[in-house]
Amino acid sequence: MEMIQTKDLIFEYAKHDEEGNIIGKNRAIDKANIDVEPGSFIAILGHNGSGKSTLAKHMNAILVPSEGTMWVNGKDTKDPDELWNVRQSAGMVFQNPDNQIIGTVVEEDVGFGPENLGVPTDDIWKRVEDSLKAVGMIEYRSHSPNKLSGGQKQRVAIAGVIAMHPKCIVLDEPTAMLDPNGRKEVLRTVEELRKKEKVTVLLITHYMEEVIDADKVYVMDSGQVVMEGTPREIFSDVETLKKYRLDVPQVTMLADELRRRGLPIAKGILRTEELVEALCQLN
Amino acid sequence: MIRDITIGQYYPAKSILHRLDPRVKIVCTLLFLISLFLNKNVISYALATVFLFCVIKLSKVPFKFIMKGLKPIIMILMITVVLNLFLTSGGDVLFQVWKLKVTEEGLRTAVYMAIRLIYLIMGSSLMTFTTTPNALTDGIEKLLHPLNKIKVPVHEIAMMMSIALRFIPILLEETDKIMKAQIARGADLESGNILQKAKSMIPILVPLFVSAFRRANDLAMAMESRCYRGGDGRTKMKPLVYGSSDRIAYAVTWGYLIAVFLIGRFVAVKLWIF
Structure with missing residues (x-):
């Protein structure tokens, strides 16, 4: 069974004029088909307004499809009886680190999710401890979130999600508001979680560097899934990516330029070491 | 300027008061405030003073820090004292400034009112000093x-x-x-x-x-x-669960309130005009 699956998902919202009358419909997502296998690391790429965040909100049933269907852990997100199951199985981490922390103390915030699920008190403490350890924030457990850095706040938010024992974590541009250090911190945390806890990770981003480890990448543009494949496949096609206003990682860019100037370098180079290797092979 | 206001702030320390159940602190603060308005004579005021200062001592919050909380109410305090001093009539006239007479009753209400207000602020800010905002809302x-x-x-x-x-x-x-x-x-x-x-x-x-x-x-x-x-x-x-220290705190505060009530009711001591 797929962890997350969509079939011809369409999401439309009404456009209003200044008096509040409906003057038309905007299609934010247009027939998106996505399959996420359990345990995999999936990335969704797209520039601003491509519909990737709207799609993310569907995975948590914050939004429900206008047409088509989305299944999370085999449950239809349109079914109101399954709402809380869906939300528990797919945890969300949002962009703004300040606006998703509810507690005034780190550990209380992590406990918020389990409290809502009705987990017994002793179990909450255990879950809070485990998840704070998993993101490496255990020594900050009694701190106020206001005093943490952006990256630390996002790690607390991730801990808050994993304390609910989800099967899948959806990260909606978790690094967009962070500095380079914070970004690395958050990505490393996600990476570790993926390896240790074997959760499915769905990363939504517009930073290319973040997706090179993904098992599969979807590229979205104006509501449609326009490309899908492994990072290597996606980044081989620099021209198409540029058409969708996406930048490829610097290394890939350099390799591409070199190849165009006539050097025999393979397509889809993702890491610096690979390029070094490829260049050393030349003679 | 906003930083000057200490009322409603939390003062982290490890004391018995900090560990008490927030419900106990809220209820006991209310009881203390009630007791202030039951006070009728010198003895009950002395009792309130002893009670308050013992609690402050227990809380490990520096006295200076508590006094800082009184700063914003100085104006209100002055107005109350002046109004009470000159506008309350009753008893002998102690002295007269221009047309304003200061009577025994006036002086008494003014002093009592000032003490009440000061203790009121000290008592309630002591509660917020020793209780985290979250514990307070939980309570x-x-x-x-x-x-x-x-x-x-x-x-x-x-x-x-x-x-x-x-x-x-x-x-x-x-x-x-x-x-x-x-x-x-x-x-x-x-x-x-x-x-x-x-x-x-x-x-x-x-x-x-x-x-x-x-x-x-x-x-x-x-x-x-x-x-x-x-x-x-x-x-x-x-979850909030009452412990033995919480029960003791309740007992002490109730005992204090009853003592204040009884003193006001049955003990008639007069020290000059108070």
């Missing part, structure tokens, strides 16, 4: 729980309070940022009379409100995505 939620029966959304009110507390520093920071941004663009926030100053706040308040609403929207979404669905079926990470 209020639990205490007001019976009101649920008459459809008062107690859990929601408590949740709103704790969220407000969480966002105060964030919004303060944001206000600061917006002010600097507007000053950088040539906004004049300092000069002019009150009306002009108030007007110059508009370009600060509008973006602040807009961003507050955006934050609220984000937060609501984050809460929903973490399965928040109101107070029903929710468990507590830190």
Whole structure:
């Protein structure tokens, strides 16, 4: 069974004029088909307004499809009886680190999710401890979130999600508001979680560097899934990516330029070491 | 300026008072406030003083820190004292300034009123000094729980309070940022009379409100995505349970209140006019 699956998902919202009358419909997502296998690391790429965040909100049933269907852990997100199951199985981490922390103390915030699920008190403490350890924030457990850095706040938010024992974590541009250090911190945390806890990770981003480890990448543009494949496949096609206003990682860019100037370098180079290797092979 | 206000702040320390159940602290503070208005003579005031200072000693909050909390109410205090001093009549006239007579009764009410106000502020700020905002809202939620029966959304009110507390520093920071941004663009926030100053706040308040609403929207979404669905079926990470020290605190405070009541009722001591 797929962890997350969509079939011809369409999401439309009404456009209003200044008096509040409906003057038309905007299609934010247009027939998106996505399959996420359990345990995999999936990335969704797209520039601003491509519909990737709207799609993310569907995975948590914050939004429900206008047409088509989305299944999370085999449950239809349109079914109101399954709402809380869906939300528990797919945890969300949002962009703004300040606006998703509810507690005034780190550990209380992590406990918020389990409290809502009705987990017994002793179990909450255990879950809070485990998840704070998993993101490496255990020594900050009694701190106020206001005093943490952006990256630390996002790690607390991730801990808050994993304390609910989800099967899948959806990260909606978790690094967009962070500095380079914070970004690395958050990505490393996600990476570790993926390896240790074997959760499915769905990363939504517009930073290319973040997706090179993904098992599969979807590229979205104006509501449609326009490309899908492994990072290597996606980044081989620099021209198409540029058409969708996406930048490829610097290394890939350099390799591409070199190849165009006539050097025999393979397509889809993702890491610096690979390029070094490829260049050393030349003679 | 905002930093000067110590009322409502938390003073981290490890004391018996800090460890008490928030419900105990709320109820006992209320009892203490009631006792202040039952006070009738020197002995009961002395008792209140002893009680208050023992509690302050137990709390390990520096006395200076508590006195700082009195700063904002100095004006109110002065007005109350002056009004009571000159406008209460009764008993012999002690002295007269121009047309204003100071009577025995006036002096007595003025002094008592001042002490009451000072103790009132000290007592209630002691509660907030020793209780984290979250514990306080938890306590209020639990205490007001019976009101649920008459459809008062107690859990929601408590949740709103704790969220407000969480966002105060964030919004303060944001206000600061917006002010600097507007000053950088040539906004004049300092000069002019009150009306002009108030007007110059508009370009600060509008973006602040807009961003507050955006934050609220984000937060609501984050809460929903973490399965928040109101107070029903929710468990507590830190449930409130009374311990033996909580029971002792209740007993001591009730004992004190009854003592004050009895002294006011049956002991008639007069020290000069008090």
